[in-house]
Amino acid sequence: MFFTIVSGLKEKTAERIIRILLFTGLALFPSIWQGKFALGLLTLMAVYGILLIGLDATVGYLGQVNLAQAALFGLGAYGAALAVQADAAFPVVLLAGITAALLPGVALALPTLRLEGPQFALSTLSFATLSVIVLNEAESITNGALGLSITRPALFGFSLDATGFYWLCLIILAITWSASQSLLKSRFGLAIEALRDSPIATDALGIGTLRHKALAFAWGSALAGLAGALHALNFGYLQPAAFGYDLMVILLLGVVFGGRRSQWGSFTGALVIAMLPNLLSNRTFFSSLAAAGFVIALIPVIRTLLSKKIPSFTAIAPALAMMISSGLAFFAPNVEDWRKGIFALFLFATVVGLPDGLAVALAKTLRKLIRFSPDPLPQAMGGLRPLNTASGTALKVTNLSKSFGGVKAVDNITLNIANGEILGLIGPNGSGKTTFINLISGLYAPDHGTVEIAGTHPAPGSLMSAFAAGGARTFQNLQPFSGLTALESIMVCQRNSTKAEAIGWLRTVNLDNKSRLLCSEMSYGDLRFLEIARALATRPRLLMLDEPAAGMSMPDITRLIELVTSIKRAGIPVLLIEHHQDVVAELCDRVAVMDGGRMIALGTPDQVRSDPKVIEAYLGVIETDSKPL
Numbered sequence: 001m002f003f004t005i006v007s008g009l010k011e012k013t014a015e016r017i018i019r020i021l022l023f024t025g026l027a028l029f030p031s032i033w034q035g036k037f038a039l040g041l042l043t044l045m046a047v048y049g050i051l052l053i054g055l056d057a058t059v060g061y062l063g064q065v066n067l068a069q070a071a072l073f074g075l076g077a078y079g080a081a082l083a084v085q086a087d088a089a090f091p092v093v094l095l096a097g098i099t100a101a102l103l104p105g106v107a108l109a110l111p112t113l114r115l116e117g118p119q120f121a122l123s124t125l126s127f128a129t130l131s132v133i134v135l136n137e138a139e140s141i142t143n144g145a146l147g148l149s150i151t152r153p154a155l156f157g158f159s160l161d162a163t164g165f166y167w168l169c170l171i172i173l174a175i176t177w178s179a180s181q182s183l184l185k186s187r188f189g190l191a192i193e194a195l196r197d198s199p200i201a202t203d204a205l206g207i208g209t210l211r212h213k214a215l216a217f218a219w220g221s222a223l224a225g226l227a228g229a230l231h232a233l234n235f236g237y238l239q240p241a242a243f244g245y246d247l248m249v250i251l252l253l254g255v256v257f258g259g260r261r262s263q264w265g266s267f268t269g270a271l272v273i274a275m276l277p278n279l280l281s282n283r284t285f286f287s288s289l290a291a292a293g294f295v296i297a298l299i300p301v302i303r304t305l306l307s308k309k310i311p312s313f314t315a316i317a318p319a320l321a322m323m324i325s326s327g328l329a330f331f332a333p334n335v336e337d338w339r340k341g342i343f344a345l346f347l348f349a350t351v352v353g354l355p356d357g358l359a360v361a362l363a364k365t366l367r368k369l370i371r372f373s374p375d376p377l378p379q380a381m382g383g384l385r386p387l388n389t390a391s392g393t394a395l396k397v398t399n400l401s402k403s404f405g406g407v408k409a410v411d412n413i414t415l416n417i418a419n420g421e422i423l424g425l426i427g428p429n430g431s432g433k434t435t436f437i438n439l440i441s442g443l444y445a446p447d448h449g450t451v452e453i454a455g456t457h458p459a460p461g462s463l464m465s466a467f468a469a470g471g472a473r474t475f476q477n478l479q480p481f482s483g484l485t486a487l488e489s490i491m492v493c494q495r496n497s498t499k500a501e502a503i504g505w506l507r508t509v510n511l512d513n514k515s516r517l518l519c520s521e522m523s524y525g526d527l528r529f530l531e532i533a534r535a536l537a538t539r540p541r542l543l544m545l546d547e548p549a550a551g552m553s554m555p556d557i558t559r560l561i562e563l564v565t566s567i568k569r570a571g572i573p574v575l576l577i578e579h580h581q582d583v584v585a586e587l588c589d590r591v592a593v594m595d596g597g598r599m600i601a602l603g604t605p606d607q608v609r610s611d612p613k614v615i616e617a618y619l620g621v622i623e624t625d626s627k628p629l
């Protein structure tokens with residue numbers, strides 16, 4: 001960038017000002033421009049805005065391909081239309097629309113949200129198909145393919161004309177936008193983003209995956225119903241075919257094109273899809289847009305070439321696509337036939353060149369041009385405090401076994417950890433250590449045996465139940481919440497705690513100066529410390545650390561030893577899997593050794609070090625870091 005404007009404004013304030021200006025401009029539009037057609041398009045844009053903000057909850061925030069939104073929109077529209085026919089008052093009509101989409105939306109969410117990827121997409125597709133068939137076939141209620149006509153009722157005695165109705169849609173869009181923004185920035189929204197990145201970690205930290213997924217889907221469905229009701233009141237005529245595959249694809253296009261996980265993105269997407277038919281029919285406008293798109297797509301290519309590097313595929317492909325689409329827009333003799341093809345090239349260029357969508361890319365550019373002042377952070381509070389436990393047992397494992405096919409990963413292990421104790425768990429690779437922690441933390445259900453955490457028997461195979469009993473864990477394969485910052489990663493794990501306390505936990509692991517950093521930008525070592533802070537923030541009665549030093553540099557290992565020592569001082573019992581012998585020897589009160597799923601030794605580090613069975617187990621597998629103590 002050539003210059004950067006330093007702004008005293010906070011980004012949030014700047015965003016709010018721009019949004020207020022946008023809505024003021026949109027509200028004033030009918031007094032500046034009297035055209036009925038333009039007003040109709042803007043009303044449609046406001047309705048689509050509400051619909052896409054709802055769709056973004058699942059497609060953007062949850063990261064699931066939801067193909068049911070068009071059908072839910074239709075159900076909302078029919079719900080509202082039937083309420084109008086029953087002479088319901090205006091607010092009741094809106095409520096009927098919301099309910100008509102919300103109930104089937106929740107009914108769909110509960111079984112399908114356990115599914116992921118293509119399975120989820122296909123089940124929402126089945127729902128969409130079925131809904132349209134039901135709307136078609138339930139002729140006695142919906143009038144089938146012939147369609148349903150309604151007249152818009154008065155709102156509190158006022159008969160709304162086209163401008164009045166447009167303003168109403170605009171107000172509802174503004175409220176939906178603010179409500180969505182607050183909701184998705186709250187702990188609830190952070191939880192949704194966290195579970196998209198790691199559902200295992202969210203369950204293990206007691207955040208709750210299914211509950212949050214269902215709520216996000218319900219929110220999206222309710223907005224689909226609200227938008228559907230407004231759509232019915234806007235057009236006054238409904239046909240089931242209008243809510244089929246075409247609309248489904250267009251809505252997805254709107255969210256992706258505009259920008260996911262952003263209300264600005266949904267708004268931009270709504271603007272594009274509302275204008276789409278018009279955009280495709282106006283050749284001059286269309287050609288100018290293609291030319292402008294080509295120039296914009298050329299910028300990254302030229303910049304890379306100027307710095308004497310070879311442009312990447314993500315730079316070349318959009319430029320090529322835009323070059324072809326501009327060529328067709330200007331020179332194709334039968335451009336009418338080519339319109340959809342040209343638009344497909346537009347879409348390809350945007351998806352490849354701006355994977356985050358138009359609005360998000362624009363926001364990123366603005367952030368480079370204008371330096372906003374960051375939100376001030378409160379002083380760190382809290383952190384490690386002595387755990388209030390009497391002497392007793394933190395973990396009691398009895399005859400625990402788990403096999404995978406013929407492999408006995410954990411074979412009849414009985415083990416206790418006392419409150420305040422640090423127990424090391426070592427063993428050669430594949431000896432069953434991680435499976436043991438997976439059984440205690442509820443990731444796996446045991447074949448036999450029992451687990452008791454702080455006096456409670458959690459339900460076997462339930463991460464949430466083991467968490468509720470007081471267990472918290474880290475993972476051998478890191479499970480960061482990549483879309484969240486370090487601070488947000490802690491806040492999402494805390495219930496009823498403040499930002500100051502979250503910073504306190506970051507200070508405990510020496511990351512308080514990185515609170516605003518996204519997890520995707522953090523180093524491997526820092527992420528390992530952040531996982532420990534996340535687990536500590538849940539105030540566990542048993543902390544399970546799975547190879548925390550793996551991949552860490554020597555200075556980080558020293559930091560880790562200091563941290564675990566202070567955890568011990570606070571009296572938090574720890575089950576520590578570790579290959580680094582110096583870490584185990586320095587920290588652990590006792591060490592258990594596993595080999596082939598069995599526990600072959602248990603004692604102090606010194607006792608274990610000289611145990612012949614331990615030496616034998618390690619011989620033959622000792623390479624670099626897996627040495628006996």
Ligand SMILES: Nc1ncnc2c1ncn2[C@@H]1O[C@H](COP(=O)(O)OP(=O)(O)OP(=O)(O)O)[C@@H](O)[C@H]1O
Nearest residue numbers: 404407409427428429430431432433434435436476
């Ligand atoms: N989900 C699974 N499905 C099938 N086999 C598994 C599964 N999880 C673990 N195993 C097997 O169970 C055995 C124990 O694996 P585990 O990961 O618990 O060992 P480990 O001691 O933690 O090893 P490492 O030190 O390499 O992490 C291995 O043979 C492994 O292949």
